[in-house]
Each structure stands twice: as C-alpha cells, then as structure tokens.
Amino acid sequence: MSQTQAHGPAAEAGEIEMLTFELQGEAFALEADLVREILDLVPETEVPGAAPFVPAVINFRGKVIPVADLRLAFGLERAATTLDSRIVVIELELDGDPTLIGLRADRVHEVARVDLGAAEAPPAIGMRWRQDYVRRVARRGAEPLIVPDLDCIFAARGAAGAVVTPLRPNA
C-alpha cells in the first residue's frame, strides 16, 4: 500500500489550527475551519433502519442534521454519554453538497496549532484501523494525535473492516 497523500489545505500549510477531541481515550484532531459549533448534549432522535455509523439526527438551529459516530469507523466501542460528551458540528462536502454533520465526541479539548508538515503518514502496521481512514498521525506531547480522513470515511459511510492490521485485540 502506497503512502496516503495528505490533501486539502492542510497539505501545504505547516502549522494549522486543529480542534482536538477524544474518543475512547484516543486523541483525534480535525481542521478548526471545518467546525461550525460545539454543542453540549442535545436530545438525539434515533433513525430506525439507519446505518450504525449515522444512527440519529438532531435539531441544529432549526435544521435537521445527521449525527455520525466516528467510533464505529474506527472500531471503538460506544460508551455511555457523560457530562463531558459533546457534538462537534462540522461542514463537509458530501457528493458535492456542503452538508452539516454532527460528530459525537467523548470530550473536546482545545484548539491547538498542529504542524501537519511534521506529522507522519499513517504507519502501515501498528494500527488497528483502516489505514485510508487516517490521513496523518500528528503528535501532541508524547501522545499520537490522529487526523482522520473525513472525506474517505464519509464516502465509505463509515464502513469498518477491510484494511485492518490488528496488533492488539480490539478493546
């Protein structure tokens, strides 16, 4: 498998602002300019029959937007919501249409400047996730900071499986 090319505006820029958040203890980051709003927990409406990756919809300022659970894409277990749980509303192009999507997060940290140039391409081994779902692995202190490839994840509708190289058993 060839090295995944970083794309989007982040590819050229050195340091960019990224919102960091947490899912099941793993740290993730996404470009701050994708983020529209961070919501405290709002009542979700389950959509019977929908894919587990997009299980619900919420009312975001009078619009009905889907809620996606990145944990599904990364094979992480769903945890009960806590006081720290948030929904990160991002705007993403889906098949050419800009679409608002809520992402579930266990905890949202700060907006940090991350040097994507210094970030590494996802390693071919040592990860238990679909490699194409991970755009970059940046560093925050000693901890890896995962930059998910949202375009790829949403194009695949969050289907887990396929290119998985498990090193440790799934939690």
Add this chain to the structure above:
Amino acid sequence: MSEQDPSEVFRIEARELLEQIEQGLLDLAGRLGDRELVDAVFRGLHTLKGSGAMFGFDALAAFTHHCETAFDRVRKGQAPATPALIAAVLDAQGHMRALVEDPGGAGDGEALLAALHAAVEAGEGAPAAPAPAAASRWRVAFSLPEDALINGTNPLALLAELRELGACEVVASTGACPPFEALDPTRCHLSWTVELTGQVAKSDIEDVFIFVMDDMTLAIEPLSGDAPAEAETPLPAADAAPAAAAEDAAPRPQPAGEARRTEQTLRVGAERLDELMDRVGELVIAQSRLKQIASQSPDAALRSVSEEVERLASELRDTMMVVRMVPISNLFGRFRRLVHDLGRETGKSIELVTEGETTELDKTIIERLADPLIHVVRNSADHGLETAEERLQAGKPAAGRIVLSARHAGADVVITVSDDGRGIDRARVRARAESQGLLAPGAQVSDAELLQLIFQPGFSTAAKVTSLSGRGVGMDVVKRTVEGLRGVIEVASTPGQGSQVSLRIPLTLAIIDGLLVRVGRGRYVIPLSAVEECVELSPEQDLRSTGRCLVSLRDRFVPYLRLREVFATGAPPDPHQKLVVVSTGEARVGLVVDQIVGDHQTVIKSLTRLHADVEMFSGATILGDGGVALILDVPHLVETGQQQERRLAAAG
C-alpha cells in the same frame, strides 16, 4: 449573493425568448396566414439576435440571423409561411439553445441552415401572401409614452429611420406640453406628424416602430386620394399589435431596455426563495415553541403576543406559499413541442388538448414533474395511440388525441394524461409480468393490481424498442419520482377506448399537515392526507392476530404493521395501542402506534444523503419543544404491508 454574471442574465432572457418563439411557431403551424404571429416570431428572433450580439454570443447571433431573414421575407410577403419553413426553424431552435448554453461547442449547424434555405426556396414559387399595399405619400402621426426617453427610446433615431424611407416633412406638436414650471425634462411630451413621400408599403413604416409599438400610439394613413383600393383603415397600433398577446398569457418579448410601465415584476432566483422559505419554516418552529411556553405561563401579555406572532407567522407562511406557486401552463407549454415532435417521429397525427393550465403548483414540484410527465406522454403517443389506418378501421377519427389536464382536489393537484388509443392490453401485461417473474403464472390479481405492474422496474410491453419508449426504463422511474414528491400515481384503461394516468401531487413540498404519533420513545409524523381513520387495537385483537397481522375493518381485511417491531424500539407496547389506517390509492394498511399525540402542522426538512438508504422516512420535522420527529414514507410502508399480506396469502 454576488452580482449576476451578464451572460447569465442573457441566458435567462434567451431561454424565455426561445420559448416564446417556439410557442409562436407552434401557433403559426395551425394558422399559417396569421400576420400577428409571423410578426411575433420575427420580433422574438430579432431580439434574440440583437441581445445575443450585444452580450458576445456571436455564433448565436449569426445563426439566428438566417432564421430572422427567412421570417423577414415572410413578413414582407416575399415568401409564404409554410409548414416546411416552420419545421426548419423549430429544428434550428435546438441548435440555438445549444449556442446559448455553450457558445463555443455546439457544431456549426450547417445542415439546419441548408434545410432552412431549402424551405424558404421551396416557398418562393408558391403564391405569397398578398403584398402589402404601397402608396406614394403617407401621413404618419405618432406619440411616445411619457417614459420613453428614460427607457432609452430615441425619437430622433425613429425620425431618421423614417427619412431613410423617403423625403419627410416633420412637424412636432407641443400641444401636450405642461406649463414650463411643471415641465419634467426627462419625460416625453411631444408628438409628431410626418408627411412621407416615397413608394413604401405601410408595413415598412410600421417596421420603424416595431420595438416601441406596444406602448405608443401610431396612425398611418395614405395621403391625397392615391391610396390603394385595399388600404386598411388606420388603427392605433396599440390595438393592432398585441392581438396575439390576448391568446397567449405569457409575456411578449420585450425589447431590451424597454420595460413596460405597468408591469411591476421582479425576477428572483429560485434559491433565494428557497432560503426565504427556510427562514419562514424556522419562524414557524420558533413560534410553536413560543406558543408552548406561553400556554404554560400565567402572563396574559405574553399569551397575547404569542397569539399575534402565531397569526403573523401563519400569514407569512401562506404568502410565501403563494409566491412559490406558478401556473402549470409553464409546464404544459413544453408538451406542445414534444407532441409535435412525437407526431413527426411516429408518423401518427396527434392532437394535444390541455385543460386547467391556470392551476398553480409549487415551482420545485413543477420542475420535478417535467420528466415523469414526458415519459407518460411519450408512452401514450408510442404505445397508446394507434396509426391513422388502425384508428379509422376502429371507427375513430384519424388524429389521436392526448389530453393533459390539471385540477385541484383538496390539498392536492391531480394531473391527468389521457389518450383515446387502444388501451392497455391486459393479456400482454400479464404475459410479460409472468415472463419477468413479477407474477406467478395463473395468479389471481385484481385489475388494478395488474395495471400497477407496469410500474415495476424493468417492465415494458413494447414488442420492439423504439427511440421513444420501450427501453424498460420509464414507468418505474415515473412512479418513484411521483412518490418522491409524496404523490400517488394511478392508471386506468379501457381496451379500445384509451388509457388514463393520474398523478396526484401535494400542492407544496415544504409544509404538510401531519398526525403526530408516538412509538416507543420516538415521535413520528404521518402525513394527514394519507390517514383514513384511527381505531383502537384491543389487546385481544393484538394477541389473537400475532400470526396473521390482519384486522377486519368494515368487512375488509386490512393488513397492519407494528411500528414498534418495524423500528425495533425494544420498548414494551402501551396497553392501549392505536391503529392508524393509511392508504395510497386503493391499497390500505394499518400502522400500530403506542399513542396518537395530535395533529401537527409540519415544516418538512429533508434528510441528508447519509440517510438516503433509509426508505421508511421521507423527511423530518422539528417539534414545538425543539425535538426532531421523523416523517413516515406512507407509500413505502403500504408496500411493505402489502408484501407481507401477499406472503401470508401465499403461505396459506
């Protein structure tokens, strides 16, 4: 939103002009001698050429010039209007459209021009329309509307053009001028009398004023007894010109820069209207939250404000609905061309009758109805109507008839396409369905169910594939589109007499009346138009019918679905479940819910592509408390229920 691109402005105008030219041509095909129509078509072509050149669409201008020239000859009586000429210009229109959309990439249209020239030359020999009478001296009296100068008309240019026709003596009349202190220099108060000497036809003089004629007064009379015998009595041009306008409610081509005084219309992008609609929708939602809060408050002032806001919001919503409505004649107009072309392709003679063109419908719905209706009309022309010989043998008039009609029925509009053709051949439908595995051989189905089979994907009874239909894509796409609009499609057919396809479409997509129900912990909205009745499902009935989900209502068995199971809520059922009976056309199905909350006017929000695979819901809505309720897709649920019933019936 940013400034509009000038060429985009031209494209919009050009599309309208082309449509008007097309309508004019089609009218003309029926009344070859009608001079008004010839003039209208010529003016449309002339404006198209002129504005095309102005906006840099040179290829379009050059091409249109040939058509214009051809019509100019007709107008001047040098050539007659022939069906061949009209057909040639109609054909050329496709090329003009292509040049409007893509000035560089649309071939050169040589073949079309050749056909056009052939048509013009073929007409040369035939007796032309009587040449307009010519006289040697004319008196031309004219006055312009007051705002003519502001609108860019230059009277001097008109006078100069008259001078080109012959020697002129011009007298300006200042009789209508107001006193000096009241004089507005930007207004035109003068009128002119011109004595013109020269061998010119009356129509040549009229041509000078061709683009200002609609608003001005013009009298042209021959002078001093040498008037030709058939000289027409002078008529104010305002009467003569727009006779065609009365027949055709669509606005006539307006020369650039000469907007009509009385028409206060505004061109607004459809997406801006959509935005506005969204805001109104949000307002309605916010208002229902306010109402909920106010109803729990003892504050009388708050309640009265809340009521006022409610009234305003509902009026605003109604106004918004009206703004989005357009008459369906916009849509029906396109079918005249289609039927014209279909007639030529199939060699059948087809007459199109439209009824109820003034029926109004939401603009987005009209746009989305175009393709399905084209399919249905094509089917009628291709499969339904017989050839002229077959028709005569069957004792019918040689020309087939397709009727397009629209009418209101409650909150819906019913659009019907009917033909007087051979009708749907049941035996062939059955044979085809059996060979496709859509129907078990020898299975008993009702006539309505048999006819519904033509909407199955891949179904086509056409023995041979033509360019028009018979590719097996069509009716199923039609059905899906109509259901996507929350509509219902029905078909009726009498062998030998013809068929009728009815599309029942809600007036608007944006707002529906719904029945709010609760299933488990979730709340759902059922479109009220689909609800037939609500009955209690007693625990005994519920228990007894675990094996076969059928209840008897008024001597008919109705299959039902337990939404709790369909949605896998996992919650225990309420002790007093309700059965909401919904229907699409003939088919009925019951939906078991835990509670009926009440009726609810709903602003529909569509679900994103991420939920495109969820077929049970057609959208979502925001409730008074800010929560989201999903809207059930009734046709889909009914189909699920019917399938279940069929399975049960097959099992025994």
